Amino acid sequence: MSTPVPGYDCTMDELMVVAFSRAMSNDTRAFNGAVSFIPVCGYMLARRTHAPELVWAASSIAVDADPGEIGDSTLSDSLWGGASMLSNSPFDFWTFAQGARYNTFAFRGAQMDAYGNVNNTVIGPYDNPKVRLPGGGGMADLGAMIPRIYLWSSTHNPRTFVEHLHFRSGIGWGDGGDHRERMAMPGGPQLCITNLCVFDFEPASKRMRLASLHPGVTAEQVQEATGFEVLLPDGDVPTTAQPTDDELHILRTEVDPTSARLREF
Amino acid sequence: MSKITTLEKAAASIPDGSTVAIGGLSMNSAPMALVRELVRQEKKDLDLVAIVAGMAVDWLVAGGCVRRVLAGLVSFEGLGLAPNFRAAVQSGAVAIEEYSEHLLICRLQAQSYNLPFMPTRAGLGTDVLGLHAESGAVREEKDGPTGERYVACTRLPVDVALVHAHEADERGNTRVNPKLVWMDNEIVNAASRTVASVERVVDTAVFTAEPERTTYPRFMIDTVAPAPQGAYPCSCFPDYSHDSDFFMAYSQAARDRETFTQFFQERVAGPETWEDFLAVNNVATGVSA
Numbered sequence: 012m013s014t015p016v017p018g019y020d021c022t023m024d025e026l027m028v029v030a031f032s033r034a035m036s037n038d039t040r041a042f043n044g045a046v047s048f049i050p051v052c053g054y055m056l057a058r059r060t061h062a063p064e065l066v067w068a069a070s071s072i073a074v075d076a077d078p079g080e081i082g083d084s085t086l087s088d089s090l091w092g093g094a095s096m097l098s099n100s101p102f103d104f105w106t107f108a109q110g111a112r113y114n115t116f117a118f119r120g121a122q123m124d125a126y127g128n129v130n131n132t133v134i135g136p137y138d139n140p141k142v143r144l145p146g147g148g149g150m151a152d153l154g155a156m157i158p159r160i161y162l163w164s165s166t167h168n169p170r171t172f173v174e175h176l177h178f179r180s181g182i183g184w185g186d187g188g189d190h191r192e193r194m195a196m197p198g199g200p201q202l203c204i205t206n207l208c209v210f211d212f213e214p215a216s217k218r219m220r221l222a223s224l225h226p227g228v229t230a231e232q233v234q235e236a237t238g239f240e241v242l243l244p245d246g247d248v249p250t251t252a253q254p255t256d257d258e259l260h261i262l263r264t265e266v267d268p269t270s271a272r273l274r275e276f
Numbered sequence: 277m278s279k280i281t282t283l284e285k286a287a288a289s290i291p292d293g294s295t296v297a298i299g300g301l302s303m304n305s306a307p308m309a310l311v312r313e314l315v316r317q318e319k320k321d322l323d324l325v326a327i328v329a330g331m332a333v334d335w336l337v338a339g340g341c342v343r344r345v346l347a348g349l350v351s352f353e354g355l356g357l358a359p360n361f362r363a364a365v366q367s368g369a370v371a372i373e374e375y376s377e378h379l380l381i382c383r384l385q386a387q388s389y390n391l392p393f394m395p396t397r398a399g400l401g402t403d404v405l406g407l408h409a410e411s412g413a414v415r416e417e418k419d420g421p422t423g424e425r426y427v428a429c430t431r432l433p434v435d436v437a438l439v440h441a442h443e444a445d446e447r448g449n450t451r452v453n454p455k456l457v458w459m460d461n462e463i464v465n466a467a468s469r470t471v472a473s474v475e476r477v478v479d480t481a482v483f484t485a486e487p488e489r490t491t492y493p494r495f496m497i498d499t500v501a502p503a504p505q506g507a508y509p510c511s512c513f514p515d516y517s518h519d520s521d522f523f524m525a526y527s528q529a530a531r532d533r534e535t536f537t538q539f540f541q542e543r544v545a546g547p548e549t550w551e552d553f554l555a556v557n558n559v560a561t562g563v564s565a
Contacts, residue, residue: 045302046354072457083520084353086302088513100301100459101381109397132374137407143365143372145357148328148349151376152398180376182401194400195424274354 013276017227029254032056041115042068047085048272050117055266081271117161118150125218125239127183127200130176147180154182158198165275167205169238184217223251278446286501287313297325297463298332299439303518306332306510307440309503315339334358348377355523359530382429388465393428437467440507445480448494473503
């Protein structure tokens, strides 16, 4: 279940989708992986509002898909309605990804660190794990290839946001600073959108920094829920912008009328 | 000579200890009828190559067929972790060789192209490469002239690839409708031989009428095993979707060992034929166009 956002006429899932959507633009060329309901809603909402030229390949396969509703898998054909092309994974997708023809990807991990690196492989020691997780999948590869990386989490707590990952499955800003540049990797993580706040990345260190707080949340609360030191911007931290009636209406009635996005809450 | 055989005979041709690559992606287009037959025949010590997998790997692990899993990802997506895979890796009963999707694709491509390695940026800056330090199966290198770093993915020999497709003729020409979107071609191209389960067998004239639609030429497919609804409970786009209810019932049963043993026997391994299996799981057949 998602919770109401105090003072805004919307719920947390909707605020996160709108924040994600607003970070997209007309030159966004995106695709999605597994269990990616928030980004999928964000791409579709952005395309229906301020970014009509945005490219989104549903499941990394169905270019310009426009499904009537979102099913229980973001990797399945239920998401492919209205597509102009069904692309093939190795020949098309991995070519477009490695060449950064696709420029935008959103991923997350069971653990994420201050640099936007993610772990989706094990909790505990690798050789004797407490929990064996699914593995890095494509997310692990794409961190090194895609210039605009977005992270999100509907479970902002110290178990998710950790100082040290138990395993680095996928790379964000790596060790920080100029690490990606030295590795000749394009761009890097841009934002991390959570159920408490939005982080950006401090330009020199590449560590997460508060960009905005959701209504009713304090910087202290974010710090308490985060296992690493949260950087603060100069001056006051803004409040995450309120979704417009138009955005909420389109999200609720056109983009995701069955509220599939709540599967992440 | 016809390449068409039964699921039972196709599975029987795969010896214990084989390296078996499983097609499909996550909850889509996995060769479940062939996988179920491997479980029924109690294969042992298989090394599984699965780029992005779920239920197929979990069935084989539950059946005690697996020695090692070479995978990029094994899960039921939002429906949960693959329970037997998870438990077997945690207990050490099954070994895992850790990859990502593209590292594994590149190893298969090196094998397909008969090259010592395929380069990629995938895996750079992650902990995956360190796990391969000893074998060097995937290793970070630097290009001399440019200084660029890459990961060299060495050849990955595969004994047999198992894929599911829509149609094949008796010569082995095979196609996926309306086209292949997953990475099954990577395992087919790398494998010494391929077994395809198919929704239906058609005349060769179907292929010659529309040769642009053929996915695998006959010399790449060694064995064809008819299996209507053969990817169930995974999807076979555009004919049928994955069955979320099966995935959820399976995960629910796996919370208790005894319950799962009974579930696995009744709903997966027990039914004698694929048709029996579909009947037990209330799957309608003969509806695909």
